[in-house]
Each structure stands twice: as structure tokens, then as C-alpha cells.
Amino acid sequence: MLSRASGWPKLLRCAATAAVGAISRFSIRSSRFAEAASLLVLVALAAPAIASVTLDVRAGEGMERVAAGIRAGDPRRFDSVMDLVGLNDAGAPILVLVAPESSPLAKRTPSWISGYAVPEESFIVVFPQRAVRYPIDGMEELMRHEIAHVLVHRAAGGHDVPRWFNEGVATVAGGTWGLTDRSMVTLTLARGGARSFARIDEMFGEGEPAVGRAYALSGAFVNDLLQREGSDSVAGVLSRVRDGAPFEHAFVRVTGMSIYRAEERFWRRRSFWNRWVPLLTSSLVLWGAITLLATWATAARMRRDRARLAAMAEEEERETRNAECETRNEERNGDSRMKNGE
Incomplete structure (x- = not known):
């Protein structure tokens, strides 16, 4: 199947x-x-022809305005997600349920979950009033994130991919990888913890703080993969999975390295943050820096004072010499007048 990214x-x-x-x-x-x-x-x-994502949007009680906004959106707004996963045809319409906080679905779902997807049923649920929690920042990003899960499933031909990869692709698809994401990764690494993709998968099943860190790390890896291996690397992996290759084999064929080697490289490149961020942000280093700054300022002040004192001493010595010269001249003039008077 032709990839949209190929441009054919x-x-x-x-x-x-x-x-x-x-x-x-x-x-x-x-x-x-x-x-x-x-x-x-x-x-x-x-x-x-390019077949963009089509949506069948259903509104829960009081959510008709939000649902209408989703329906009115540009149907091509998800084309970049299709490019990311390598689909030229998005497939059947995706059912979107816009659920209010009063709905049974919302009450059964932890309050920090903004939405979820059931890819094999082409079905997603979104909770608009929660669309402000990391890694989500607004309804548009929430929609892109959840639709990405459905499209990953379709691009992989329904075959399984690791959760960290699936969530990483959805996180990157949700929007531009920016300062908030990088800050979250830095804080996560500074706190320690996850050192393997298996551990990241476990974190997705834990509470809100752990899930946020898991999103940050999985998104960081996929973003790193796209930068190092090219914008079609995710699509390449998924297409090989669709053709029947196990995920690990598909990853090797696209990147030239095993998933374990990629994992090792990913953590090693970020070891600087693990080792130095906690130290550089510690109170000991902070007060040490303040002490060094104060010492430098004091030394600079002392150098300026010494130079000023030396200049004053030189000026005083010069004035003293001038005064002595004037005194000697007056004495000579007085002696001359006395001799002339005699």
C-alpha cells in the first residue's frame, strides 16, 4: 500500500x-x-485518493455544543496523524462519544483520564472537562491523541505493539513536542525510577503521577526515533508489523538495531540528566555558587580598593614632593634677599 508520506x-x-x-x-x-x-x-x-479520517460524533447530555465543534472541524486535520503511522486510507468512520462528567462512563473512569480508545471497535470516548491534564492540552490535542490509537491499530493490521510505543506515538501525534514535554522528561529523569521500556509499561497501570511520567518518557523515545531515523520510521515499523513481523523484528529492520540496544542508547544519552540535574539543583551547589560569587565580588572590590589607595598614595606623595620643592625654593629666595641686603 502506498504511504501518504511517499507523495506518489x-x-x-x-x-x-x-x-x-x-x-x-x-x-x-x-x-x-x-x-x-x-x-x-x-x-x-x-x-x-487520500481518504481522511471521518467521525461519527455522538453527544452526551449537555455536550451537544462540544460535539458540534468536533463535527465542524476540518476533516483533514488528522491527515498528519495518518502520515505519522503510514496510512493512505483512514478506513471506516470512528465513533466518538463526547461524555459529560455526570455520565456513568465518567464516574467509572479515574478523574485524571481525559479520554480513551477501543481501537478494535473504532470507538473513542472523550471527557471535554478533563482535557487539560498532561499530556493533553485542549480538545483538539485530545482528539488527535485518541484517534492516533485507532490509526496505530489499523496501520499495524490489528497486531499488537508495545504499549510504550503506542502511547509514545499518540503523545507525539497529539501536538508539537515542546518545552512542557522536555521539562516533564527532565523532572522524571531527575527523580529516577524507570530505566526500561518494560518499567514504562508498568507505570501506565499505576496512579496519575506515574502515568504522566510514562507518557513523557514514551513520547521522548518516539520523538527521538523520528529525529534519528526519519519521519517515516514509525510508519515503517507499523507496516512491517502489519505484514506479520513481530514488533522487535520490525524495529530492527527499520532502525538497524535491536529494541534492547535502542533502549540502552536512549537511557545512556540521558544519563547526564540522571547524574547532574539532581546535583546542579541541590541546595549545597546553590549555596556553593552563592559563596563563590560573593568571594569573587569581594576580591574584585579589594582589587579596586587597592588600586584606588595606590592612586591616592601616589597623589599624596606627588603633592608632598611639590610642597617640599616650593619650600626649598622659598628658602633659596629668602637667602638671596638677605645677601643682597647686606
Whole structure:
């Protein structure tokens, strides 16, 4: 299946346009050229159309305005998520239930969960009044996050992928990886704890603080993967899983390294934060820095004072010498007058 990221549909259509223009501008003397041009046009027009995500939005009590806003959104707003996972056709409509806090679903769901997906049933639930908890920042980001779970499932052909990878892709799909995410990763590493992907998976099953840290770390790894291996690396892994390869084998084929080697590299590159952030932010280092700054300021002040005192001493010595010279001159003049008077 053609990847949306490959650009082939667009390329073929451009070629078709060029061919049609050439046919209209020039007389075709060769029947072979005419046949080839016609074939190119037919192939281009037969290129798969981009089928964006379609939603079937249902509103719970009091949620009709929010649901209407979701329905009114640009249907192409999730195309970047399709690019990320490598889908050219998003597939069947996704059922979206917009649930109020008074609903039984909300009451059965921990208050720190903003939404969840049931990918195999193409079904997501969102709680708009909770769409302000990390890693979610607003309804649009919440929708992108949950829809990403459904699209990951489809891109993988329904086969399982590790939760840390699934959540990492959804976290990156939710929005631009920014300062908040990097700060969360730094704080997570400074506190210690997770040192393996298996541990991150466990953290997703724990309470709110642990889940937030798990999102940060899984998102950091997927973001790192995209930067190092290319924007099509996630799509490459998922396409191989769809073709039947175990996730670990698919990962090796795309990255050239085992998941364990990638895990080791990921943690080693961040060992600086584990080792130095706690030290650099400790009260001991803070007061040490203040002491050094005070010592430097005192030494600088003493140097300025010594220079000022030396200048004053030199000026005083110069004035003393001048006064002595004037005294000697007056004495000489007095002696001369006395001799002349005699």
C-alpha cells in the first residue's frame, strides 16, 4: 500500500497534468508517444485518493455544543496523524462519544483520564472537562491523541505493539513536542525510577503521577526515533508489523538495531540528566555558587580598593614632593634677599 508520506499520488497527478498540457500544445506525430501519454494519464487518475479520517460524533447530555465543534472541524486535520503511522486510507468512520462528567462512563473512569480508545471497535470516548491534564492540552490535542490509537491499530493490521510505543506515538501525534514535554522528561529523569521500556509499561497501570511520567518518557523515545531515523520510521515499523513481523523484528529492520540496544542508547544519552540535574539543583551547589560569587565580588572590590589607595598614595606623595620643592625654593629666595641686603 502506498504511504501518504511517499507523495506518489500527488506526483502522478502532476505528471498527468504535464502530459495533458504537452498533448494540447504539440501535435503528436508518433502513435507510440500518444499511447504512452494516454497510459500515464490513466495511471495518474487511477492513483489512490487520500481518504481522511471521518467521525461519527455522538453527544452526551449537555455536550451537544462540544460535539458540534468536533463535527465542524476540518476533516483533514488528522491527515498528519495518518502520515505519522503510514496510512493512505483512514478506513471506516470512528465513533466518538463526547461524555459529560455526570455520565456513568465518567464516574467509572479515574478523574485524571481525559479520554480513551477501543481501537478494535473504532470507538473513542472523550471527557471535554478533563482535557487539560498532561499530556493533553485542549480538545483538539485530545482528539488527535485518541484517534492516533485507532490509526496505530489499523496501520499495524490489528497486531499488537508495545504499549510504550503506542502511547509514545499518540503523545507525539497529539501536538508539537515542546518545552512542557522536555521539562516533564527532565523532572522524571531527575527523580529516577524507570530505566526500561518494560518499567514504562508498568507505570501506565499505576496512579496519575506515574502515568504522566510514562507518557513523557514514551513520547521522548518516539520523538527521538523520528529525529534519528526519519519521519517515516514509525510508519515503517507499523507496516512491517502489519505484514506479520513481530514488533522487535520490525524495529530492527527499520532502525538497524535491536529494541534492547535502542533502549540502552536512549537511557545512556540521558544519563547526564540522571547524574547532574539532581546535583546542579541541590541546595549545597546553590549555596556553593552563592559563596563563590560573593568571594569573587569581594576580591574584585579589594582589587579596586587597592588600586584606588595606590592612586591616592601616589597623589599624596606627588603633592608632598611639590610642597617640599616650593619650600626649598622659598628658602633659596629668602637667602638671596638677605645677601643682597647686606
